[in-house]
Amino acid sequence: MTDVTMDKIVSLCRRRGFVFPSSEIYGGIGSTFDYGHYGVLMKNNIRNEWLRAMVQERDDIVVLDSAVIQNPAVWVASGHVVNFSDPLVDCRTCKLRFRADKLEDSQCGRRPSVHPGEFRECDLTEARQFNLMFQTQVGAMEDAASTAYLRPETAQGIFINFKNVAQLARRKPPFGIAQTGKSFRNEITPGNFLFRVREFEQMEMEFFVPPADAPRWYEYWIEQRLAWHVGLGLRSENLRVREHGVEERSHYSSATSDIEFRYPIGWQELEGVANRGDFDLSQHTEHSGTKLEWIEQDGTRYVPYVIEPAVSIERIFVAMLCDAYHEEVVAERDRTVLRLHPAIAPVKAAILPLIPRSGDMVTRSRALLDDLRARWFVEYDDGGQIGRRYRRQDEIGTPWAFTIDEQTLEDETVTVRDRDSLAQERLPLSGVAAWLEDALRRPWAPPAP
């Protein structure tokens, strides 16, 4: 990832219809984005791969879909009303607001003055705590009693359903509940494209374990999640695990490790794995009066500890794009290619009639398209020179392109071109679906940069 910048990623996303600035025709709304066709497909693939690893391929985790707006008492019990805040300072010189703990990342104090080469002194107010939860009103009455919050994490929806899922269905720890869905945070300084946004899709799993087993499961989930990212194409050298110091931990955590990725802006948190202990279940028991605990057959009771891997699709999306982005010169022409893992690539294959005016080529191409699209997102592309079509597919990360040409009309074979190696081979038209199925099952690792 030598010369990948966030600007290049933003520009490709926009050019190729992955991601657009939101509300653009009204001047935008800072750090808020809308996803176009390829962005939606790629997000779906990330979510599906997470659900596959967390739920589909295991028998100890189930899924949940809880509400975004919950009883405000949830956020009092969880500690978010009091503790979910960042220190905020205003700069009287720049007239901007910053996170006091991230001042070194900001431009504050580095604004040029009217004298060349000089910088204006920043003049900061005292830091005060700013709660990151978005407030809203529920119902027609606008009074304090109707104030509610947009959830800042999906996790609490899981804890308040512990009784429904665990106790009633008698799921014995260790077991987990997984959830994907939107979370909202009124970040003081959102930015760096999708890295820090105010509206994002979290994928969280709360794994309930007997207290004595918590350290072992904590290590287990760090390893599992690291392996998941590598398995989906992130290069090991761009990933590392960093354990939080005591002062850095969230109010609910007794141990946290970040899986960090080397983004173009430096090493940053991609995913967090936390040991939340019995904090949440105990808090909700105390505040709701409903006992959230596990009762063994012999009547012994305990409050399970919770190990939580938590990540947003946005952070994975950016990491995968940065890791996959590659510029090179092939046959004296520039090529930009997204070497995405085939499972993550928005489009699995392109179908290209070499001569779009040829009725026979179009008929065969369309038949192949109908065959493949029953199972995968594939794309029919007949616009422009074949080389340009290859380049377009390279830029959106399509792993394979099938070209229907004169030879197809003679012997019913097609050319398949590999995005990464650029190798081409011929295979029978009738065998394309089976070939693609097999190719998508093969292990894939990123080519050497």
Ligand code: GAP
């Ligand atoms: N339930 C625990 C929790 O929410 P967190 O570290 O605040 O912990 C978990 O968030 C993950 O959510 C982060 O590792 C990151 O992937 C993602 N995330 C948090 N804030 C985000 C933001 N403003 N924009 C994009 N992703 C964010």
